[in-house]
Amino acid sequence: MTMTLDKLAAQTTERNSAPSSRKKKRVPLGPAARTLVGWMLLVAFWEFVAVVPLGGMHLIAAPTAIVVNIYENAALYARAFAITGTSAFLGYVIGNLVAIALAVFVAMLPRSEHIVLRMALVVYCLPLIALGPLLRLVFGLGNGPQITLAAIAVYYMTLVPLLVGLRAVPASWLDLVSSYGRGRLTALFVVRARACTPYLVAGLQVAVPAAFLGALVGEFTGANTGVGVLSIQALRSLNSDSLWALSTLSAAVSVVFYVLVGWIGKKFTSEQPPVIMASPDTGAGRLGWQRRMKGVLEGVIVAILSLGLWVGFFAVFDLNPYFAKSPIDVWQYLFTSASAAIDRVEIFDALATTAAVAIPGYFAGLILGVVVAAVFDLAPSVRRTVTPVTLALRCIPIVAIAPLLVQMLGRGAFGMIVIVALMTFFPTLVASMTGLRQTPGQVIDVFDTFATSPVRTLLLARVPAMLPAFFSAARIAAPSAILAATVAEWLATGTGIGNLLAVTAATSRYDALWSTTVVLTVAAVFAYWIVELAERSVLRVMAPEQGTL
Numbered sequence: 001m002t003m004t005l006d007k008l009a010a011q012t013t014e015r016n017s018a019p020s021s022r023k024k025k026r027v028p029l030g031p032a033a034r035t036l037v038g039w040m041l042l043v044a045f046w047e048f049v050a051v052v053p054l055g056g057m058h059l060i061a062a063p064t065a066i067v068v069n070i071y072e073n074a075a076l077y078a079r080a081f082a083i084t085g086t087s088a089f090l091g092y093v094i095g096n097l098v099a100i101a102l103a104v105f106v107a108m109l110p111r112s113e114h115i116v117l118r119m120a121l122v123v124y125c126l127p128l129i130a131l132g133p134l135l136r137l138v139f140g141l142g143n144g145p146q147i148t149l150a151a152i153a154v155y156y157m158t159l160v161p162l163l164v165g166l167r168a169v170p171a172s173w174l175d176l177v178s179s180y181g182r183g184r185l186t187a188l189f190v191v192r193a194r195a196c197t198p199y200l201v202a203g204l205q206v207a208v209p210a211a212f213l214g215a216l217v218g219e220f221t222g223a224n225t226g227v228g229v230l231s232i233q234a235l236r237s238l239n240s241d242s243l244w245a246l247s248t249l250s251a252a253v254s255v256v257f258y259v260l261v262g263w264i265g266k267k268f269t270s271e272q273p274p275v276i277m278a279s280p281d282t283g284a285g286r287l288g289w290q291r292r293m294k295g296v297l298e299g300v301i302v303a304i305l306s307l308g309l310w311v312g313f314f315a316v317f318d319l320n321p322y323f324a325k326s327p328i329d330v331w332q333y334l335f336t337s338a339s340a341a342i343d344r345v346e347i348f349d350a351l352a353t354t355a356a357v358a359i360p361g362y363f364a365g366l367i368l369g370v371v372v373a374a375v376f377d378l379a380p381s382v383r384r385t386v387t388p389v390t391l392a393l394r395c396i397p398i399v400a401i402a403p404l405l406v407q408m409l410g411r412g413a414f415g416m417i418v419i420v421a422l423m424t425f426f427p428t429l430v431a432s433m434t435g436l437r438q439t440p441g442q443v444i445d446v447f448d449t450f451a452t453s454p455v456r457t458l459l460l461a462r463v464p465a466m467l468p469a470f471f472s473a474a475r476i477a478a479p480s481a482i483l484a485a486t487v488a489e490w491l492a493t494g495t496g497i498g499n500l501l502a503v504t505a506a507t508s509r510y511d512a513l514w515s516t517t518v519v520l521t522v523a524a525v526f527a528y529w530i531v532e533l534a535e536r537s538v539l540r541v542m543a544p545e546q547g548t549l
Contacts, residue, residue, distance in 0.1 A: 060408070061244035069245040076230070077249060084215050084227040085253060087143045091150020092211035096204060098151065099158035107166055107188050117163075118302040118525075124156035125479045125524035128214060129490050130501050130517040132221030134324065138317050146218030146226070153214030157476055158203035161431065164472045165196025168273075168438070198273075199469065201265030202434040206427045206476075208261060209254045217487070235491075273438040273465075325514040333511040334519075343512065347500065347519050354485045354496035355523075357416035362481035364417060365424025366474055372425075373432035377462060378454055390429060411493045416485060423484035424477040428470070435469030436462045468543045471535040478531050479524040486520070 043063050050062035061069075070077060102120060106113045128149050135145035169191055177187045219228025227246055234242040307327050314324045325333075334340055334347075372390065376383035405422075409415030439462045447457045489498025497520055504513040 061241045065241045066245045066248055069241040070249065073242070073245070077245070080225065080227045080230050081249060081253060083143070083225050084146070084212070084219065087146035087218065087226070088150050088211040088215040090143075091147045091152075091214055092154055092207060094147065095151035095154030095211065096158050096207065099155040099162060099203070102155075102159055103162045103166060104188065106163065107192060108184055113163075114298045115301055115305075117159075118298065119305055120156055120159060121479075121525060121528055122302065122306050122521065123152060125482075125521045125528070126152070127486055127501065127517055127520050128153065128217045128483065129220075129486060129498065130505075130513065130520075132217055133505055134319075135218070136222045137319060137323055141222065141224065143218075143223070145221055146215040146223065149218040150211040150214035153210040154207040157207045157210055157427070158200070160472045160476055161199040161203040161434075161469065162196055164468045165199030166192045168199070168468065169195045197265070198269045198434055198438065199472075201262065201269060202430050202469070204261050204265070205258050206430050208258045209426075212250060212254055273440050323510055325510055329511055330515045330518050333515045343515065346512075347497070347516050350495075350497040350500040350516070351519060351523060354482065354489065354498065357413050357496075358420050358481045358485040361417040361420025361485070362424050362477060365421040365477065365481070366428050368421065369425045369428025369473070370432050370470065373429050373436060373466075374458060374463075376433060377436050377458060390426065406488065406493060411495075416488055416493065419488045420481045420484045424481050427477055427480070428473045431469040431473035432466055435466030438469065439465040464542050468539060471531070471539065475528055475531050475535065478527040482520065482524050482527065 046060075047062050047064060050060040050065075102116055106116050131149060131152070132145055135148050139145050139148070166188075173191045174187055177191060182190075215226075216228040216231070219226040220232065223229055227250065231243065231246050233239075234246065310327060313319075314326065332340075333343055337343070372386075376386070405419050406415050409418055436458075443461050443465075444457065447461055452460075485496065486498030486501065489496040490502045493499065497516060500516055501513065501520075504510070504516060
């Protein structure tokens with residue numbers, strides 16, 4: 001009887017307390033709602049900073065002012081983005097088709113890999129701001145320069161990660177194809193194509209803002225319409241509202257296509273990454289004179305082919321020697337003319353000024369990209385909130401954001417380093433996130449079985465799987481860092497080799513312009529080669545399959 005009464009009392013107490021507990025219960029915000037709240041707070045903070053502390057300084061446009069500017073100039077902006085977007089899209093398609101064609105060629109003829117990659121690298125390292133005027137002579141006032149520069153800015157960003165993905169195949173899969181009497185073509189389309197899809201998607205995503213950048217630089221060289229022309233007009237008139245409006249719209253367009261490419265890519269990358277077992281490559285027997293001679297021979301072949309393309313390009317388009325300088329003219333300017341010593345000092349002093357900001361900016365961008373990728377992996381909620389911000393920052397063309405950053409941070413080294421770091425950061429972040437996702441599920445299951453902490457799993461499992469993708473981004477970022485520094489110097493700071501390119505073009509010193517371009521290209525190739533050496537040393541142990549195709 002006593003137990004029955006106690007039971008009834010407990011039930012009564014529970015019923016009486018139920019309404020109050022229901023009142024106290026709170027429904028937590030979902031991920032989308034938290035992201036929306038975070039963005040609202042960010043926009044509110046942006047508005048406050050632009051209006052109160054920096055009001056009247058024309059450094060940062062308030063979101064409300066940007067919206068008003070876009071509304072008032074909607075028709076003008078729509079026409080400009082249609083023109084620039086068309087050039088960027090065509091360059092994007094052409095550049096990526098070239099990258100895929102080169103990757104297929106290398107996969108079918110592996111012995112050609114080093115020569116093909118180095119020739120492609122030489123073209124990619126040519127400074128866009130120096131190529132623009134030359135292409136304008138070739139194509140005239142049409143959109144040919146914009147499309148060409150967009151394609152050049154795109155193709156290598158897709159080619160490098162694509163080749164990394166083509167190598168990310170277990171040897172047992174290739175042995176199975178060989179056991180059925182099939183050759184490289186079958187292995188390419190049946191095995192390698194499936195393995196490389198995540199890397200290809202990452203390259204295609206990173207190439208989206210690069211295509212827009214190439215089209216804008218092309219418009220800077222003499223186009224009459226487009227976003228680049230409006231940006232130049234806004235810069236010259238110090239119209240910060242228009243400049244921020246154009247930058248915001250550029251970022252929005254790039255973000256939309258970036259997300260679209262990623263969404264399409266997910267439809268083809270649902271499978272778990274394979275477990276790749278390969279013995280560490282000690283490099284025995286390949287570090288002697290034979291390997292060195294092979295490297296020297298490949299370098300000589302690339303140099304001959306580059307010179308041949310240089311001379312052949314001028315001959316095909318019948319360019320005026322006053323504008324188009326030959327290799328002999330460059331050699332004379334740098335080494336045999338009466339003022340060669342003075343000319344070399346001018347170029348190398350400018351190059352040293354650019355390197356002083358490009359190198360620290362490069363490493364800052366790499367480190368920040370890896371750290372942010374690791375944070376995103378450990379905290380998905382942070383990734384959902386912060387990813388749009390990082391994506392928007394990278395999708396703002398460097399030609400638009402560089403003057404703004406220089407105004408805010410000054411013309412000194414710090415502002416330049418920040419610009420280079422931003423240019424390097426985003427490709428590294430995308431590649432690192434892609435690499436972290438390539439950790440095989442079976443490996444993660446093993447760590448989960450032993451109740452390993454997320455941080456330890458990240459360091460011991462995910463980071464090693466990330467290394468091939470990370471180094472592909474590091475290689476691409478080496479010439480990209482130089483590009484970012486020269487563009488910022490060209491537009492805003494008036495220092496370094498970017499400014500020297502602008503001055504020599506404006507004063508019709510074409511010997512100096514071409515010589516500076518050659519020196520800058522060689523410097524970018526050398527920086528790429530240094531990163532490639534580091535990559536070989538690390539991946540020889542951590543990812544031996546990357547040594548062969």
